[in-house]
Amino acid sequence: MAQPAHPGCRDRLRHAADPAKEALRATNPPQYTEKVLALSRDPLLEEFRTRLQRHPVSADGRKSALRHLCRALTVYGIALADLTPGTLVHYANAHPGCGIAGAWPLLRDMGVLPAWVPQTLQDARIRGRQSVDDLVDRHQLRNREIRDLLVDYIRRRAVEVDYGTLDNLVRNLVRYFWKIVEEINPDQADLRLHEDIVQAWKERLLVRQDGKPRQHIDGPFLAVRAFYLDLQTWSAAEPERWGRWVAPCPIRDADLRWFHVRRRRLQERMANRTRERQPLLATLSEHVTTEWHRLRTLLDAAKQARLGEQFVVDGVTWQRAASKATARRPELLGSEPVRVINRDTGELVRLTHEQNSVFWQWAVVETLRLAGLRREELVELTHLSVRQYQRPNGEVVALLVVSPSKSDRERVIPMSAELFHVTAQIIRRHREEHGTVPVCPRYDQSERTWCEPLPYLFQRVQSGTPRALSTSGVRQIVLDAAKALIPTHPQFAEIRFAPHDFRRLFATDLVNNGLPIHIGAALLGHLDIQTTRGYVAVFDEDVIAHYTEFLDRRRAKRPSTEYRRPTDGEWSDFQEHFDKRKVELGSCGRPYGTPCAHEHACIRCPMLSINPKMLPRLDELEADLLARRQRAIDEGWRGEVEGLDLTLRFLRSKRAQAHRAAAATGSVDLGMPPRPGGRSGTGQGIGTGGFRGA
Structure with missing residues (x-):
């Protein structure tokens, strides 16, 4: 091969690549990949080819990755060792939809691409955070002094807000305010706006670029008002920096007088939106559940069929099919995606792909429906979010820990039987495909940063590499699920579901x-x-x-003293009460503020809840009581015999109650990681109280 071009010169690459790229596209030489491998005799390229055979992508994907990698090396005239991330991204941009993305993770693992690059090509295309200067300059303001003022103001405000709020602040101040002002009056040199300009700006703001009325104008109004008032406040402390920009605020009190009215109108629209979608929720839930069960049954039947064999599912005849690569190498049939042909219609169905898409539609829709999560909270759920809590009666309850998002407060949701079933199915799917829930990174689209790798529940395989689902991906999944119902339920054509x-x-x-x-x-x-x-x-x-x-x-009607704030001593006494309720055999259910009425004769107390783990201890107590009863009979202590009989009756009643509680609690293997300092290994289960999650 020719000597490599300079990897840092993108213009030279672009111009030099065009003739070779067009020549390859026009001629499409036969067996081009094999010829390149034979002529180059590159051991690194041979190593890539060997590793590619073990990469978890389809045979067509592996073939496409190798073919496009060879073409990229030819187009740019370089050896594989000289390939750079920029060169690979440039080739992918010039060939949209090509299979070069499948080569990126392997090249990174081999050390051809540096370790600091993202794990997939799709991740490398993410732009990430922008500076305040870049955020402002994308709107191309005419007045340089006003541009510098806005940059300084927003940079000072950036200290106290997150990136999503910062991006929204730039949009409100630059795009929805000053950019429109410059379009109305290009010669505007300061912040002191004439009343005609203010009215023209407000009229322009009420209408979107597509001609529809803008529903949310409070954001720009409040941002502009805060901008002017902040400059007035800051000018008192730093007049040399901000004093020249002090001007009357264009947002009058009358503009905000209708703020609460607009908020009520917004709530009315949201309430009406909810009323419109409430009757359709059951239809959407039933559709995604039925479709997943149908394709899962079809996939199970197709896996049992041989290549070319026909089988019948629900009265429909199907035939097992395969790609050209699998047809030439039947030994790949078990590891390749399943494809079937509908013999009645002739339609080819990529069954593995379709079943995977439908499963995640079901998982996303049902989790949102049953847990009421925000979409950013949904994508942040991990294997560690599934916790277990043991109640005083020995019952183990499944809990879902939701990471802090909008309110910056962690919360715990007791999982219903349906929600537990969905979570168990997600974990089971990961364990069947990967042996565990894979640890993978996640890109926060709001903060524009990469989060630490965690075992996220909602993740998909991208170019053979696990990737956490994004918030935009959740939105698209919900839209696709509702769109699939339009042919049978036309009302979904006019109503769009959002997460x-x-x-x-x-x-x-x-x-x-x-x-x-x-x-x-x-x-x-x-x-x-x-x-x-x-x-x-x-x-x-x-x-x-x-x-x-x-x-x-x-x-x-209640005494006012009951609503006062408790003292430190009262609060400590309240907490101590629950500590004293823990006894050897279980937990006492007596209410706060009441002493023990049975003088700690716990086995006779109806408030005692036996822990099923203490059943062997009850057997020991029973044996001791029987021995004492026999001695009382031998000694003629009739009063003692009567008291021991009463204690034995309570003991046996408590034991029967504990046995019933233990029998009503099933378990499902979620592969939960052990607690720090706890037992090792998988196989820990969560009690379902009579239902099984999987």
């Missing part, structure tokens, strides 16, 4: 079923109960008002 719609529907369903609204706020992670009230669409405002009045009247 956040499931959160509002979840809140509405909770309150409809009688759950107190403050408990719903805790499950949803709302810091203010008013936010939860805004989510509940079916509750009229007068119903909420009556409920609030009822609470006020009930509290008014």
